[in-house]
Amino acid sequence: MGQTASLAAEGARAAGSYGLDADSSAAGSYGLSDRSAVGSYGLSDRSAAESYGFSPDDQPVDGAAGTGDAELLVPGKTYKSSLPADGDVYYRLDLDDTSDAYVSVTAVPRAGATVTASDGIRVTVQDADSRNCSIESDLVRAGRSPRPLVVSGTREISPRRTACQDDGSYYVIVHRIAGTGGTPDDWDLELAPFLEPRLEKAVGTTPPGSPDQDSDSASPGGVTGAATPRSGGAGFGSAAPVEQGVWRADISPGQTLFYAVPVGWGQRLGATAELGSTIRGAYVGGALTMSLYNPARGPVADVGFGYSGGQKTVALRPVPPVDYANRYDSSDAVRGTRFAGSYYLVLHLSEQMGEEYGAGPFGVTLRVRVDGSAEAGPAYDGRFQPPGPFEVAAQGQGQGPGAGVAGGGDGGGGGAAGGDAVMTVVAVAGIGGGTVLLGVLGVWTVVARRRARGAV
Template sequence: MRRRTAWWRAAVVGAVLSTVGTLPTSGATAAAGVLVGSPTYGAGTSARGDSAFAHDDSTFAYDEDDRPVDGAATTADATALKPGETYRSSIRRNATLYYRVELDTTSTAYVPVTAVPPAEAKVAATDGIKVSVQNAAGAPCSLTSAGFGAGLSPRPVTALGMRETSRASCRAGGTYYVRVERRDATGSGSDAWGLELAPVTEPPPARTGPTKAPEVWNSASPEAVTGEPRRRDGGAGFATARTLGQGVWRTGIAPGQTLFYRVPVDWGQQLYATAELDGSSADGGYVSGALGLSVYNPVRADVDDVARSYSGRPTAAAVDPLPPVAYRNRYTVIDKVRTMRFAGGYYLVVHLNGQMADTFGQGPHGLTLRVRVSGTAQAAPGYSGRSAPRGLFEVTDQDRAAGAAGAAPDGAPGDDSGAMKALAVGGIGTGTALLVVLLVWTVTARRRASAQMRVSAQKPTA
C-alpha cells in the first residue's frame, strides 16, 4: 500500500530532456539511438508468438516489505495485523483462516486479501476466496468473494473485508477478526495459494457532509484517447504497479500474465480505461474470456471488471464509465459508485488468459492501454486524522509527475527505453548515452537483487 512512485526519475529525465532538446542530431547520437532505442511494435504476433516484447515470467510481485504471518484455524489463535502494514501468508485447499485487527470507534477499516494460485493450477469458475470481517462475537461486518470466472485462468484475485461504523454491531472499538476462506472444488490439490493482506484505516471527516450519493453524473463514454503510444511495461503486483496518467500506453502481455498499473485520480475526477489486444496472424481459433481488465480503488476494492473473448481479431475491453470520485459515493448500494469513494491511486489490472498460448502462441501479444482522467481536481473532504498508511487518499504533485512519465516504483521493473531513446536522439554522444544506460542498469539490477533476496527469505512454508 506504500507509494513507491519513482517521481524523481520523471524529474531527472525531464530536466535532462530540456537540456539536450536544443542540441543537434549527429551520427554519434544516431548510433546511440540504435543502442538504447525502444523496440518497434508490430500490429500483432505470429501463431508461435514471435514478438519484440519482453515480459516478466513471475506470477505476482509481493510487496518487498511484506511481513510473513500465519493464519490461524480459530479466532483464539489469530495473529494480529496492523493497519498500514502489508503481510504475506498462504492458504491450503478448502481451508479457513483467521487474522485479527484492533480498531477504534470511528475509523473505517478495509482489509484487502489477494490470493495467488500457482501458475499451473487448474481452477474452476467458482474457485476463489471469500473474505469477511467479524466483530468479537462473530457477527459479520462484511462479506465479499473473488473468483476466476468462466475464463478458467489462474491469476491473482482480490476480495475486500470491510468494517464501517454505520452498522450498529460493528461500531464498538476493540478486536475484529478477518476470516479468509478458500473455495477450491477441483483445483490444485494440496498446493498452497499465496496470500497478500494489506489492512487500511480511513479516519472520519472533521465535519459532517451530505449523506446521500449524487444521483446525476456524466455517465457518457468519452472519445477514445488518441496520440502516439508510449512504451510502459506493467508491474506484477500492487506494490510494483506502474504509475500512468492520461495517454496511450503500449506494452506486451504473455498468456497467463497479469499486469498492474496505478492511475492517480483526485477528488472530483473521473477515470476511463480501455485495453486493446492486437490481432493475430494465426488461422482460426477462439478463447473465451481471453482479455480481462479490472479496476481496483486505493484500498484494492473491485470497482469494475470486464472480460472479452478472442478470435484472432483486434479486441478491446473497456470498463463502464465511472462516477467522479466523491466521499459521499459510499452512501449507495451500487458497487461501481460506492467504491469511487476516495482519491488516490486506482489500479488497472490486465490479465491474458493462459489458454491463449495453445491457439495463438506464447506471445507476448501486443497490448494498448488508453487512459483518460477528466475533470478538475476538487478539495478533499477534510479528514479528522491520518489514514494508515499515511497519505493513501490523496494525489500529490509527485503522483501527477509520475503519471505523466509513466514511472515505475522504486526498485520495480519498468521499461524506460523511450526516455533513453529521447536522450540519444536529443544530442547526447554515444559515450554519454552508454554511461547513462549502464548507470540505470546497475542501480536497477542491485534493487531487483535486494528485493528478490527479501522475498525469498520471507517465502511462507506450506
C-alpha cells in the first residue's frame, strides 16, 4: 500500500517488539503455568487451515513462474491460489491510465505449519518495463502463530509520480519471506483486486494532517454498556457487521475473527480489544493482535500485547477522519484512510496461548467508536470495482452523482429517500443458502452487495 517501501523494513519488523509491552518482564516473574489447574493443553480443534475462511466465490488461479504465463486478475472478483516455500508467483492486471488499482493478498499458512517471527510475504506491483509501482511486506512477528498475513499492492495515478502511469499490463509478484526454522510448505493465497475510478474533478493533494497520537477524541474508552454477543467472521468475505458499541466473542488459540465497521467520509474509527483473565501462567508474547484494514483490504494499523493470565486491553493508535487527500500523506496509517466504506477489524489469538492456557475458548471484548458525522465525499467518474465494500452514504448526502458515495452515475446506492434520521444497514454474511443480518443505525446507509458467504 502506498509508495515503495524499503526491504530493510522486513528485518526491522521482525526484530521489533510487536506484540510485546512493558509487561514483557513478567515472563521472568511467572513460572510455568500449573497445567493440572487448567486441564487439557492441546491446541484448539480449530486448525491453522481453518484460521481463515476463503470465500466460496473465489476462483482458482495458478501463480506463474514468470510474467509470460501470468494469469489475469479481474477487479471485482476474488481468487484462490498458493505460494510455494521458494520462488515467486506472478499474476497480471490490465489497467487503464486513469484508475487506481489495489491488489490485496492474504497468505494463510496451512494446518500444522511451524512459523517464525521472520516468516512472511512480500508483494510487488510492476509495470511492463519492470519498474516498481509498490513494494510492501508483512511478517508473522512476535506471536509466532500461523495467522493470515495481509499485504496490499497498488498502482496509483498521481501527479507526483512518473512511473506506472500508463495503460497496459501490470504484474503482481508475491514472494515468500522464509525465516529460519519455519515449515517449508506451501501457503494458501486469497487475491482480491480492486479498482478506484478517477474523480470527476481534481481535489487538493495536501493531506489534512496526521492524527495526534495523544488525542483521545476517537478513543473507544467512553463506549460503555452491556456487551452484545457477536461472533466474528472467518474471513474478509464473511466479516460480521458491527457499529459503534461494545461487542463480545469467544476466540480459540490460532483463530482469527473478522468484523466490518461502516465508516463514512469525515468520520474516524477507534477500537480497543480486551482479553479476559484466567489463571496466572507463563508469558506469551504477541498473544492477541488487532489489525485494521480499509475497504480495499489494505493494512491501516495494527497493535498487540503479551499475556500472563491477567486481563489485558489494547487500543488502535489514532487514525484520521476518512479523507480522499489522506493518500498523499507519508504515514501508512493516514494513507490507508483514503476512502469511505467497510473497515475491517481483525483479531487473532496466538496458537501459543493453547500451549500455556489450554484450548479455550477465551472471552474477548471489542469496543468500537465512530466519531463525527458522515459528510459528502468527492464525486467519482465511475464506480469502484467491486462497489459493495465502498458503498456508504450519509442521510441526505447521496442524492447527486458521486455525492458521498463510491461511484458516480446514480450515486451507487445513494441515501434513503426522504428526511428520515434512521438509516438501514444490510450486511450479507451468509451460511450456506445465505443469512441476512438487518440492523438499524442512526446515521448510515450501508449496502454490502455481497453474495452469500459460507462461514468456516
